[in-house]
Amino acid sequence: MSFSWRSALRGFTLAGMLLAVEPAHAEYLRIQLRVYGLDCELCARGVSASVERLNGVKSVEVSLKKGILDITLTPGNTFKMSDLRKRIRENGFRSMEATVTALGKFDGSKFEVLGSGESFEVSNPESKGPPPVEFTFEIH
C-alpha cells in the first residue's frame, strides 16, 4: 500500500468540510401549550413522558386543572413545534394555543424560529437589534 499525497489532501479537505458544517439548531426556549382532553394523572404522565422524549426537551410540567404543558428546552435544540403537536395527538389529546419564547428573526409580520424552518404569524412584531432576537408570542 503506497502513500499518496493526493489522497491525503483529498481526505483532509473532506474532513474539514464535514467539521465546518454545523447542524441547523432550532432555538425554541420555552413553550406553554394548552391541551384539551387531559383528564387524569395517568394521561398527564403519558403526555409528559412522551414529550420529554422529543429532542431538546429539558423539562415538562403539567397542570391538569389548567390543561397546560410548560416545556423548557435546552439551547441549540432541534425541536419542532409540529413534532410536539403530533406527540399530543398520538396520545389522544388535542393541542391548542401556545405561548412560545424563541430565538429567531422577523420577516414582515412573521417570526421565524432560528434553525427550525418554522415561522409563525405574530400580532406584535418588534425588532430589538440584529437577529437573532428572543421573542415571546402567541400561536392560535
Next chain:
Amino acid sequence: MCSHRRLWKFLLCALCLSAAPAWADGHGPAFGYSTTLLGVGDSSIETSFMWRSGVAMFSPVVSYGWRENLQISISSPFNLNQNEHPVGRFTATMPGTPEVEGLLAWRFLHRSTGVASRNEATLYFGGSASTQLLPRADGPALQREPAIYAAAAAGHISRKYYVWAGAGYQHNGRWSSGDQDHQSDSMLSSLVFGWRPPFLDMDYPKPDLRFFWETTGDWIGHASRGPIVGTGPFCDPHSGCTTPPPPTSTGVTVLPNSGGTAVYTGPSFLCTYRSMAFQTGVQYGVWDHRNGVQPPERFRVVVGFSYFFLGGRRK
C-alpha cells in the same frame, strides 16, 4: 386542617401502594365498557383477580398502543380452582371463561371539547380460543372452542364526571365440523358513571382517585352438546344424578342448565399514581335468572393492578 390533609395523603398513598397483584381495565371501570386507549408506543401489563360463584379467576392482560386510535391487547384468563359456574362474558375487556383472547380497539370518534373534557367512541374486535375444559354437572365437559367478539362503547370524560355506555357480543364457533359441542354465546351491556370528588381533585403529579358505579346486564344463550356414547344418568357430587334431555334430530342436545339473563350493579374504585393503577370493584346481582339448575351467583369481585410503560417511541 393540615393534619387532616396529611392523614388523607397517607391513607391514599397506603391504599395505592398496598395494591395486591390483580386487575381490571387499566384506567377505566372494572366491569363495564370504556373508551380509553393507550398512547402510541405505550404499553401496559394488567393483572386481575376475579371471584364469582365460588370460582376464582386470574387474568393477565398485555396492551400496546399501536396507532393514534388503535390498541391491541392479549389476555389469558384462567381458573384458579375448577368448579361449575355460569359460562359467559362478564367484563368488557376480558373473557369470562379460560380463553386466550386477542383484542383490537379502534377509537373511531374522538373529540376534545375543552380542558379535561372529551367525547369518545370505541369499537372492539376480538378472537379467542378456550384453554381449559369447564366441568358441568349435567355431563362431561364441552369441547374447547374458538370465539369471535365485537363490542362498541361511547362516553363522555371530564375532570369531574365520566359516563360510558357499551355493549358487546361473543359468538362461539367450532374448530371442526365433527365437533358439535357449542358453548353459550353471550351478550354484555354496561352503563358506567364515574365521579372524582372535589376534595380528590388534585393536580398532577398527585395520586388520582375515582369512583365508579357500574351496572352490567348479561344475556347468555343455551349451550349444546354433540352426540355422546351412553345416555344414562350423569352423576355429579353437587347436583346429584340427572338424566340428559333428549337430543334433536341431529343428535345435538340443548343443555337446559345453561345460559340465562342477569343484571348486576355495584361500586368500583380506581387509583392511579405514577405508572401504576390499582382497582377494585364489587357487583351485586339485582336480577338473576339462570336457565334450569345452575350454581347461584350473588356477587362478583374484581381486584386489579396495572403497570404502564409510558413515553411512547423515542424521536
